[in-house]
Amino acid sequence: MVSLEQFKAGFLTECDELLVDMEAMLMQLTPENVEKETLHAMFRCAHSIKGGSGAFGMDAIMDFTHNVEALLDAMREDRVPVSRAAVDALLQSVDIVVMMVNCARANTPLPDDLGKELAVTLHTLTHMTPKATQIVPKIHADVPLITEKTSSPTEPIASTTIRVDVDKLDKLMNIVGELVIAEAMIKARLNDVATDHSMQLVRGVDELSHHTRDLQEVVMSVRMQSVKSIFSRMPRIVRDVSAQLGKDIVLRTEGEHTEVDKTVIEHLGDPLTHMIRNAVDHGIESPEKRVEDGKPAQGTIVLSATHQSGRIIIEISDDGAGINRERVLSKAKEKGLIPHDAHVSDEECNNIIFMPGFSTAECVSNVSGRGVGMDVVRRNIERLDGTVNVMSQQGKGSVFTVSLPLTLAILDGMIVRVGAEFYVMPIASIIETFRPNAHDIRHVEGHFDVMNVRGACIPVIYLHRLFHIPKAQKDASKALVVLVENGRDRMGIVVDELVGQQQVVIKSLEVNTDPVAGIAGATILGDGRVSLIVDIAQMKHVAAHYAHAQTHMA
Numbered sequence: 001m002v003s004l005e006q007f008k009a010g011f012l013t014e015c016d017e018l019l020v021d022m023e024a025m026l027m028q029l030t031p032e033n034v035e036k037e038t039l040h041a042m043f044r045c046a047h048s049i050k051g052g053s054g055a056f057g058m059d060a061i062m063d064f065t066h067n068v069e070a071l072l073d074a075m076r077e078d079r080v081p082v083s084r085a086a087v088d089a090l091l092q093s094v095d096i097v098v099m100m101v102n103c104a105r106a107n108t109p110l111p112d113d114l115g116k117e118l119a120v121t122l123h124t125l126t127h128m129t130p131k132a133t134q135i136v137p138k139i140h141a142d143v144p145l146i147t148e149k150t151s152s153p154t155e156p157i158a159s160t161t162i163r164v165d166v167d168k169l170d171k172l173m174n175i176v177g178e179l180v181i182a183e184a185m186i187k188a189r190l191n192d193v194a195t196d197h198s199m200q201l202v203r204g205v206d207e208l209s210h211h212t213r214d215l216q217e218v219v220m221s222v223r224m225q226s227v228k229s230i231f232s233r234m235p236r237i238v239r240d241v242s243a244q245l246g247k248d249i250v251l252r253t254e255g256e257h258t259e260v261d262k263t264v265i266e267h268l269g270d271p272l273t274h275m276i277r278n279a280v281d282h283g284i285e286s287p288e289k290r291v292e293d294g295k296p297a298q299g300t301i302v303l304s305a306t307h308q309s310g311r312i313i314i315e316i317s318d319d320g321a322g323i324n325r326e327r328v329l330s331k332a333k334e335k336g337l338i339p340h341d342a343h344v345s346d347e348e349c350n351n352i353i354f355m356p357g358f359s360t361a362e363c364v365s366n367v368s369g370r371g372v373g374m375d376v377v378r379r380n381i382e383r384l385d386g387t388v389n390v391m392s393q394q395g396k397g398s399v400f401t402v403s404l405p406l407t408l409a410i411l412d413g414m415i416v417r418v419g420a421e422f423y424v425m426p427i428a429s430i431i432e433t434f435r436p437n438a439h440d441i442r443h444v445e446g447h448f449d450v451m452n453v454r455g456a457c458i459p460v461i462y463l464h465r466l467f468h469i470p471k472a473q474k475d476a477s478k479a480l481v482v483l484v485e486n487g488r489d490r491m492g493i494v495v496d497e498l499v500g501q502q503q504v505v506i507k508s509l510e511v512n513t514d515p516v517a518g519i520a521g522a523t524i525l526g527d528g529r530v531s532l533i534v535d536i537a538q539m540k541h542v543a544a545h546y547a548h549a550q551t552h553m554a
Contacts, residue, residue, distance in 0.1 A: 007056075008056050010163065011052045012101055012104060012105050013163070014048070015097070015101045016098075016101065018045040018048055019094050022046070022090075023094045023232070023236060025041060026042070026087055026090055026094070027235040029082060030082075030084075031081070031082050031083055031084065034082045036076065039075055039082075042090075043069060043073055046065055046069040046072055047069055049065045049097065050062050050069055060100060060110055060115075061097065061100045061101065061104065063119075064093070064096060064100065064115045067123060068090065068122060070123075071086065071089070071090065071122050071125055071126045072090070074126050080125060080126060081128075085125065086125050089121050089122055089125055091236065092118055093118060093122065096114065099114065169222060172222075173409050176215060176216050177505035178505075179212055180212060180503060181523075181526075183208060183209055183212050184502060184503075184525065185526050185527070185528060186205055187209075187526055188525075190202065220261070220407055220409070220410070223262050223263075223407070223409075224259040224260065224262070225259060225260065225261075225262050225265050226257045226259050227255075227257075227258050227265070227305045227312075227314070228257060230265060230268055230272055231256040231303060231305070232256075233269070233273070234251055234253070234276050237273060237276055237277060238276060238280055238301060241277055241280045242280050245281065245286075246286065246287075247287065248287050248298045248299065249298065249299045250298055250300055250301075251276075251300075251301045251302075251303060252300065252302045252303070253302075253303045253304070254303070254304035256305065258305040258306060258307060258312060259406075260312045260404065260406055260407075261406060261407040261408060263407075263409070264384055264405070264406075264407075267384055268314075268384070270380060271376075271381055271388075271402070272303075272314070272402075274377050275316050275374075276301065276303070278373070279316055279398070279400075280301070282320075283301070283318040283321065283398055284299035284318055284319075285299065285320055285321050299318065299319060299320055300319050301316065301317070302318075303316055307406070308403075309428070310412075311403050311405055311406060311428065312403075312405075314401070314402040315399055315401050316400045316402075317397060317398070317399040317400075318397045318398055319396070320397050320398065321394070321395060322392040322393050322394040322395055322396055322397055323349070323390070323398060324394060325346065325349050325394065328349055328353065331358065331359070332352045332355070335357060337355050337358060347488070350391070353374045353390070354374045354378045357375070358375070359373055381402055381404070382538070384408065385404070385405050385408065385426070385520060385535075385537065386537075387402070387403045387486060387487035388402045388403075388487070389401050389487050389488055405428070410503060410505055411503070411504050411505075411506055411523075412426070412428065412503050413426060413502055413504045413533065414426075414430055414500075414501055415502055415525065415531065416495040416496075416497065416498055416499060417495065417497040418463045418464050418467075418472050418495050418496050419464060419470055420470075421469050421532075422499065422529060422531045423463065423495075423531060423532055423534050424504055424523055424531050424534065425482060425484065426534075429484045429485055429486060429536045430484055431484065431485050431490070433481065433482050433483065434480070435477070435478075435479070435481070436451055436481050437477060438477035441460060441476055448460060448543060448544070449462075451476075451492060453490075453492070456490070458483070458490050458491060459492070459540065460476060460481070460491070460492045461491055461493050461494065461539055461540075461543045462474075462476070463493060463494065463495060463534075464494075466542055466543060466546055473496045479495060479496055480494070480496070480497065481495075482494075482495055482498075484539075486537050486539070489540055491539060491543075493534070493539065504524075504525075504531075505524070506520070506521045506533060507522045508521055516532075517541075518535050518538050518539055518542040519532050519533065519535055520533045520534065
């Protein structure tokens with residue numbers, strides 16, 4: 001039997017959804033663009049929250065939402081005009097109710113003064129005297145038509161969705177992961193079996209593999225969520241920050257129904273928020289400056305999402321000033337991030353903004369200037385096995401591109417051997433493998449070994465050195481080089497042997513041990529052995545640290 005607490009939890013989840021819908025509708029509402037149905041829909045949202053909170057004894061939410069409902073009722077009946085002040089107050093009200101809902105969910109007391117001042121503002125706005133009372137009769141004449149249409153009886157519609165606890169999805173995904181591992185073990189054992197029934201077993205295992213893959217795809221699709229839940233937050237951020245900075249900016253979103261694993265969604269909000277705020281603060285110029293440069297006074301930011309090659313690509317582009325090369329280099333030299341005599345390419349200059357502590361802000365504000373910026377964004381994206389890059393043209397704008405895996409649970413991997421140890425590399429990161437010539441590899445004192453690959457200078461990384469693996473092939477010309485790519489970085493990783501491809505289930509190491517630099521997790525291979533998964537995003541940093549340490553030890 002469902003308990004009262006479970007009903008309450010379900011209602012609070014419904015409140016979250018209603019508040020997201022309200023905020024999205026408010027962002028579209030302006031004095032020049034008033035849709036009656038939008039006002040009706042927002043009123044219904046507020047009415048549902050008020051009624052449900054009263055039923056569960058959440059009097060503070062009920063009383064505050066009553067003020068919101070009253071203002072929306074006055075606006076939809078044209079007793080109060082839709083104004084910027086009213087929209088601002090309603091947006092602030094959404095924030096207040098979100099806080100109240102979160103307190104109710106955590107069973108924590110509300111701050112004594114939460115929402116009291118805003119409730120007075122809502123009451124004042126609700127009882128404003130309309131300037132043009134002549135239009136009221138005409139509007140009231142139209143209301144019965146709307147009421148008649150919306151209140152007509154309809155056949156009950158069966159619900160095609162149910163709510164599922166996230167923990168149950170996680171458990172289901174873990175079970176599928178164990179099934180994938182068990183299937184790989186059966187295949188490995190089958191290779192050692194030579195009987196008259198082996199062909200029947202092979203066919204049976206092939207059929208099992210087919211069903212396992214189908215089950216895995218279904219479970220993964222259930223875990224998928226559209227990026228709309230994150231994208232919908234960004235218009236409000238652009239609106240608030242641009243108003244604070246005195247800028248006129250519009251945000252366009254594209255591909256908001258693109259889906260990605262819920263784990264990625266959970267960790268994507270903060271990096272995207274920071275990049276959007278960065279575009280508003282540093283990217284888009286003031287209206288006066290834009291007009292002076294021959295641009296429209298209103299700046300544009302485009303936030304888009306697409307699927308490409310098993311990954312999700314998110315782009316944040318703006319038509320602002322672009323990255324000021326001279327200013328970036330000056331600040332970087334001033335902060336000691338690069339030598340004063342350094343020769344920096346445009347690409348290297350763009351990547352300076354991802355260095356820890358870098359900021360071009362002249363003063364600390366609520367928007368920027370605290371030195372905790374794009375380096376944190378890159379680090380958070382890399383923790384998701386993703387990359388972030390920027391392209392910019394001064395005076396034209398910038399494009400930030402984030403690439404992320406669709407899921408963090410299962411990986412198509414290449415198993416490699418180094419000495420007696422086995423590692424897994426993501427196939428999505430591998431460009432090619434080859435055996436190099438000895439004369440192609442050069443040692444740079446205090447740095448990586450490097451090699452020439454079709455005219456490009458590529459760092460060479462030896463796994464046996466980084467992870468202290470004995471009995472590995474130390475001569476790269478007698479081993480294999482796996483050329484991998486991480487964003488715009490390419491590197492050659494030296495291994496003894498390619499064992500084969502396998503879909504693996506990623507197991508976190510952090511439950512039982514501290515994080516290991518250069519390792520993204522672990523997995524169980526078909527023969528039952530535990531194998532570590534190489535973190536391609538960290539490889540270059542780990543190798544640089546190793547080379548630096550070796551230089552100081554010499």
